[in-house]
Amino acid sequence: MAGDDSQSGVRAATEDDPRTEDELLDRAREYAAAVDLDVDLDSVSWGVSRRAKRRAGAAVYHRAEESVTIRLTWAAYRSFGWDEFTDVIRHELVHAWEFLEHGESGHGERFRAKADAVGASRHCPSFSVPRLQLLCTETGCDWTVDRFKASKTVTKPEEHRCGACGSRYVVEHVDTGERWRTSRGYEGARERIGEEW
Known part of the structure; x- marks a missing residue:
């Protein structure tokens, strides 16, 4: 087995x-x-x-x-x-x-x-752990999106919204748990994370 x-x-x-x-x-x-x-x-x-x-x-x-x-x-x-x-x-x-x-x-x-x-899945499963996740901040909304790179949705989250309900979201660095909601927050988190990025 x-x-x-x-x-x-x-x-x-x-x-x-x-x-x-x-x-x-x-x-x-x-x-x-x-x-x-x-x-x-x-x-x-x-x-x-x-x-x-x-x-x-x-x-x-x-x-x-x-x-x-x-x-x-x-x-x-x-x-x-x-x-x-x-x-x-x-x-x-x-x-x-x-x-x-x-x-x-x-x-x-x-x-x-x-x-x-x-009997095939509609989407192929990912085989790697994402570096980042977008998480909706609205109570009751379970929308999440995995991200592997620092795209605009990661670096400027204040310019984007949840794909399900349109609310704000928070970005989380999976390995460290650092979170941010703004481009300034991203810059600070990136500095704190350092080599673990």
Whole structure:
């Protein structure tokens, strides 16, 4: 049975799990052929990303060639393990289907319907812990958004509002618990956090 190595965040592989990138790609191709989805797999190529930090997978459409490349993130696979990672493969296959059938893909109603049909999540899970979170300040509103970079919603929160109820929100630095609601607050928190940023 797969376990979780809490020191590294890497799930212990089972005997049948792919152990190399090539094995992962071979297994993903084999798995994709068994998914009940009418997608032209001859127009789909596969690759592994070692650079991605948040996305578990990506489908890239090559309009001129009418083909799709599905990139699977090695760190996400190592974090999730094969059984959980199959959802990522199904999710990216739905994107491939949309690209090849409709020339575009998103996470709208058409995507949702097809994802539901093959048991795929509407959004791929993130495999890394966010650096920052936006948290609504309105009592009863549980809106939160993860952020990995210091975008304007992080550095100038006074210029933005909660995506659910329109109230103000607070930004929290996950590792330290530092919070701020203004650009001045951001600057002070950044200075206090220092190297832990």
